[in-house]
Amino acid sequence: MIPDLSVGIGKIKFSNPVLVASGTFGYGEEYGSIIDLNKLGGIITKSITFNPREGHPPPRTCETPSGMLNAIGLTNVGVKRFIKEKLPFLRRLRTRIIVNVAGSTVEEYVEVVRKLEGKKGIDLLEINISCPNVKEGGIAFGSKPESAYKCIKAVKENTSFPVIAKLSPNVSDIAEIALVVEEAGADAVSLINTLVGMAIDFENKKPRLSNVTGGLSGPAVKPVALAMVWKTAQKVKIPIIGLGGIMNTQDALEFLLAGASMIQIGTGNFVDPECSVKIVEGLKKYCEEKRIKRIGNLVGKLKTK
Amino acid sequence: MIPDLSVGIGKIKFSNPVLVASGTFGYGEEYGSIIDLNKLGGIITKSITFNPREGHPPPRTCETPSGMLNAIGLTNVGVKRFIKEKLPFLRRLRTRIIVNVAGSTVEEYVEVVRKLEGKKGIDLLEINISCPNVKEGGIAFGSKPESAYKCIKAVKENTSFPVIAKLSPNVSDIAEIALVVEEAGADAVSLINTLVGMAIDFENKKPRLSNVTGGLSGPAVKPVALAMVWKTAQKVKIPIIGLGGIMNTQDALEFLLAGASMIQIGTGNFVDPECSVKIVEGLKKYCEEKRIKRIGNLVGKLKTK
Amino acid sequence: MRTKKIMIHKDEGLILSVESLNEKLFKLKIYSPVFSLMAMPGNFCHLKVNEESFPLLRRAFSFHRVEKDKGTFELLFKVVGLGTELLSRKNPGEKIDLLAPLGNFFSFPRKDEKIVLSAGGMGIAPLLFFLNYLLEKKFNPERITLFFGVKKEKELILLDELSAMRIKIHLATEDGTIGFKGRITELFYQELKERRVKLKNTMFYACGPTPMLKKISDISKKHNLYCQISLENHMPCGIGACFGCVVKTINGYKRVCKDGPVFDAREVILD
Amino acid sequence: MRTKKIMIHKDEGLILSVESLNEKLFKLKIYSPVFSLMAMPGNFCHLKVNEESFPLLRRAFSFHRVEKDKGTFELLFKVVGLGTELLSRKNPGEKIDLLAPLGNFFSFPRKDEKIVLSAGGMGIAPLLFFLNYLLEKKFNPERITLFFGVKKEKELILLDELSAMRIKIHLATEDGTIGFKGRITELFYQELKERRVKLKNTMFYACGPTPMLKKISDISKKHNLYCQISLENHMPCGIGACFGCVVKTINGYKRVCKDGPVFDAREVILD
Ligand SMILES: Cc1cc2nc3c(=O)[nH]c(=O)nc-3n(C[C@H](O)[C@H](O)[C@H](O)COP(=O)(O)OP(=O)(O)OC[C@H]3O[C@@H](n4cnc5c(N)ncnc54)[C@H](O)[C@@H]3O)c2cc1C
Ligand SMILES: Cc1cc2nc3c(=O)[nH]c(=O)nc-3n(C[C@H](O)[C@H](O)[C@H](O)COP(=O)(O)OP(=O)(O)OC[C@H]3O[C@@H](n4cnc5c(N)ncnc54)[C@H](O)[C@@H]3O)c2cc1C
Ligand SMILES: Cc1cc2nc3c(=O)[nH]c(=O)nc-3n(C[C@H](O)[C@H](O)[C@H](O)COP(=O)(O)O)c2cc1C
Ligand SMILES: Cc1cc2nc3c(=O)[nH]c(=O)nc-3n(C[C@H](O)[C@H](O)[C@H](O)COP(=O)(O)O)c2cc1C
Ligand code: FES
Numbered sequence A, B: 001m002i003p004d005l006s007v008g009i010g011k012i013k014f015s016n017p018v019l020v021a022s023g024t025f026g027y028g029e030e031y032g033s034i035i036d037l038n039k040l041g042g043i044i045t046k047s048i049t050f051n052p053r054e055g056h057p058p059p060r061t062c063e064t065p066s067g068m069l070n071a072i073g074l075t076n077v078g079v080k081r082f083i084k085e086k087l088p089f090l091r092r093l094r095t096r097i098i099v100n101v102a103g104s105t106v107e108e109y110v111e112v113v114r115k116l117e118g119k120k121g122i123d124l125l126e127i128n129i130s131c132p133n134v135k136e137g138g139i140a141f142g143s144k145p146e147s148a149y150k151c152i153k154a155v156k157e158n159t160s161f162p163v164i165a166k167l168s169p170n171v172s173d174i175a176e177i178a179l180v181v182e183e184a185g186a187d188a189v190s191l192i193n194t195l196v197g198m199a200i201d202f203e204n205k206k207p208r209l210s211n212v213t214g215g216l217s218g219p220a221v222k223p224v225a226l227a228m229v230w231k232t233a234q235k236v237k238i239p240i241i242g243l244g245g246i247m248n249t250q251d252a253l254e255f256l257l258a259g260a261s262m263i264q265i266g267t268g269n270f271v272d273p274e275c276s277v278k279i280v281e282g283l284k285k286y287c288e289e290k291r292i293k294r295i296g297n298l299v300g301k302l303k304t305k
Numbered sequence C, D: 001m002r003t004k005k006i007m008i009h010k011d012e013g014l015i016l017s018v019e020s021l022n023e024k025l026f027k028l029k030i031y032s033p034v035f036s037l038m039a040m041p042g043n044f045c046h047l048k049v050n051e052e053s054f055p056l057l058r059r060a061f062s063f064h065r066v067e068k069d070k071g072t073f074e075l076l077f078k079v080v081g082l083g084t085e086l087l088s089r090k091n092p093g094e095k096i097d098l099l100a101p102l103g104n105f106f107s108f109p110r111k112d113e114k115i116v117l118s119a120g121g122m123g124i125a126p127l128l129f130f131l132n133y134l135l136e137k138k139f140n141p142e143r144i145t146l147f148f149g150v151k152k153e154k155e156l157i158l159l160d161e162l163s164a165m166r167i168k169i170h171l172a173t174e175d176g177t178i179g180f181k182g183r184i185t186e187l188f189y190q191e192l193k194e195r196r197v198k199l200k201n202t203m204f205y206a207c208g209p210t211p212m213l214k215k216i217s218d219i220s221k222k223h224n225l226y227c228q229i230s231l232e233n234h235m236p237c238g239i240g241a242c243f244g245c246v247v248k249t250i251n252g253y254k255r256v257c258k259d260g261p262v263f264d265a266r267e268v269i270l271d
């Protein structure tokens, strides 16, 4: 029996549920010499803004117990250069391409989305309303239901691509935000982005990151991510893409059980660049061994009573 | 030079800034044979509710990368038995005793506080408006500014003890909550309680905790706690008690730099029962070596520009 | 259950040897005079397998063998996860951070009583200590019966030593290579039903995996045996402070680390 | 800087030996034919010190010595934290997860040029590889000058090997036990000012701690030296994907892992 790993968001089919997370995989090229990109369910680009952004001064990252902090500051080439310089490479791949969009105002999100509209090679958009590392915009949109609604609604009105809303964990009730973006027309939600965190260079009495605070990711946050996916799955009908600390096949399966129909690998790419394709293989093997016909049959199958 | 480690909350003086966190130190007795309790700045009791509580069924805890989850469910003997059976032991100690109070309604908090009123041996109250592990009350109070205000206000009106409000990290903006409880009359805030998290027993497709979700603590959450302490320190005037993943003297000093004037040890007690007293020693040694006269001189001294 | 006020200590033990009995089973010998003096059969120690924050929490192991005159004790353990894996890679000469003696201990039979012990797998660890302790106190070996069950033959360890004790031994292997084919509880129950195990004037003890203890507990309730079982659970603090390790009993939740690990099998409610 | 399209690989290396040069300095010898063939002086590898999630990220080390015929390479490293501590405790026969060859590499001088290398502490690691590489390619040792500075005498390693190369060597120790008393940059600048180091037809290279490289960078800007420096930074991905390891340059932020680690000293803005 060859198990069916395919999953879908709206009308878009993915060959398997494994995506690589925004900001951890550049624009795809870098990992191309190490792994076969076509084996992935899809690639999510670094967040794209309207204008190019230099990002924050170094130091931008540091390690914490079983995790890491980053404050890259949305370094990116801007939407025009993205289309010209980065998309051609991505377009040639036989995997789904998801462009992650960020902005400081609803207008900026709309402008980026309009530029991307109809461009060949793009399959979906992921709207980052949850970046903890920029002052204006980003997380501000994701932490209040009203602004999250407004942003996703405006994006939906200006694109024909299916839209994934990427949610922030730095909120009292992530399921509530998921519900409003579902109402605003989001085709899926992805969670979680990073948790706001901070580390101190004790020797010099300085923050370890130039931006003082940054976003926490990696195995340390996995319990938080799992709880949020599970809670959100009790509320929304649209597909959930789970991420946060996934490092291996078992982690991925846990997110599926909790209610995610797809997963993303972020920090895991740094620890083992082959991690994502190993998980694709691992899921397949697991389904074969357990005689699971469709990977979708596992989604939400956690026994809570 | 003998450095002055003493700190104060309102009129209450502490010999040093090191407290042990609620729920990780029982009612003090258990650790008494391993460490000299009188060396601590103070002891915070397990949360006390009006009636005794059995707590959640097992399993109640599990380990996660650099952290642990717990869903004890506020197991406690209830306020009457606490006063009768537990307080006498605590009263004999020459360290500050802080009784942690929890409830399902504002009325319950008030009832517990009234029972404790004037009892000898108690120095302060810590009001747990942030327990993630009980359905009613707890975290509900801590995640909305209005209810946090109401709860702390009611407690203040019914006690003559100084009041510490213990805040939840599961919110969009903890500094905002800190501001309103300051307005409600809190004499200090302590942060953070645990982050909501979850772990899965993959073999059996079941949650690892009977309560499904639990509270994440330990080194994994330290970056989150530090960021919250730092942000809150920019906003409130009352003292901040920092906790979350403190395992050693350097961790403690980092929280002081970020703006906490006192700290608590939680999970650290499990890893090394001597951890708290070692930190008292460590702070003293550090101040001696660096010729710091008063530990208070370090508070908030992080150089962020 | 008899208890005494135990003084819990922290000590830095010195690892003397790490011996592998098979690819999963290890024996760790530690020099720590204070604990070799204090440990009672059924007590356990809580130790830190490394100095890092991962794995974070201490791990619990029963005292398995104690040599007071040499100031040493041994642990017998199975590699089941990262903590025990790291422990198995320790080298002689390394220090190890110990918290002990923890928990209560097995009650001792009167000289005129008989005792029946059931060990499932690693459950033999504390029971061997108990056996040695009893023999040292001149308890008559003829009054002792041991049921010892494992999955596969190669897990049948300590047989030479057990045989030399001149106690009555019943073996069971799940694959049937040696002794009774099946679970130790089946053999035990069979012997019980056929009256080859006498209930009068007999104290029962059992240690092993939870499903086994559940069976023993059911049997004890049904036949009203006085049986002491030693439980395991995740233990954050190990000393009774966190209420993380509770087991359901007919008298409410009890802490395995402090109210146990040894419980009356009729008291606990396992599932 | 000359670059070529590098193919990054993952390989499982076999640890052949771990040699301690002093209590903090270690040499790790790894069998990995593919990387011994591909590595160029200045390239680095990114490795996982253990299989657990703590420490989580890979650690970067320059190729220090390469023996193509034997399929081996060596790393020279200093224990500064948990990752390097764990690395120093590896045993021969263990496998190690490698990602390499990463980054660009030093440009090679023309046969008629002179070169001056400055190494501060561990900065000697990649420069020794570079020296050996040049000599193998028959670059005239008389055209090579090495400035080598360390804190204390016992950190002055590899001296025998360096002496045998018949290159010109200037030593500096901060405590003055051997050679010039002070920092290597002071010695270098003194020699430069007194014209004992000629600028014409000379290529400069430097590797060492950031404060040293900052000085070198300042000198290079002032005297318009063509000096290549090898930078270090925290590197989450090591392959240019995360933008976590950037350094400020006159042309904006650049990634140390991919656009470097070798940069023109006049280009970077260190502080
Ligand atoms: C009182 C007591 C005495 C014990 N005596 C022995 C003994 O003599 N020999 C022996 O081999 N084992 C014994 N155990 C079990 C031993 O503690 C576990 O096998 C060990 O903690 C597993 O750690 P790990 O990191 O290898 O496994 P992991 O599964 O990776 O551990 C993950 C978490 O689960 C906990 N855990 C896993 N299994 C158990 C368990 N059965 N009991 C308690 N916590 C668990 C760990 O403490 C840790 O927090 C005893 C347990 C208790 C409570
Ligand atoms: C391109 C490159 C080549 C290097 N070559 C060598 C070499 O040949 N020999 C050698 O001894 N060291 C070398 N280093 C430095 C080496 O990577 C660090 O010393 C090592 O990562 C420290 O890890 P740790 O866990 O022991 O220290 P910790 O301080 O505990 O590490 C904590 C974090 O800081 C990072 N970190 C700490 N110091 C550095 C540093 N100087 N550079 C980059 N990241 C750092 C670690 O990667 C980790 O994320 C090189 C670094 C780079 C970037
Ligand atoms: C270095 C780094 C850069 C990131 N940049 C972005 C980004 O540009 N846009 C975005 O939506 N998320 C970004 N993220 C967040 C990740 O996509 C992901 O949500 C988060 O890291 C949690 O997953 P993980 O634990 O698997 O890494 C970044 C994360 C890291 C570590
Ligand atoms: C087992 C356990 C039980 C806890 N019980 C309580 C409690 O009853 N009341 C409370 O306010 N906090 C409780 N906490 C939270 C701790 O006091 C503390 O806020 C949290 O663990 C973070 O600190 P740490 O990382 O140092 O443990 C508990 C934590 C643990 C681990
Ligand atoms: S482990 Fe904490 S009470 Fe038992």
Ligand code: FES
Binding pocket: D234, D235, D236, D237, D238, D239, D240, D241, D242, D243, D244, D245, D246, D255, D256, D257, D258
């Ligand atoms: S380490 Fe990721 S870009 Fe350099």
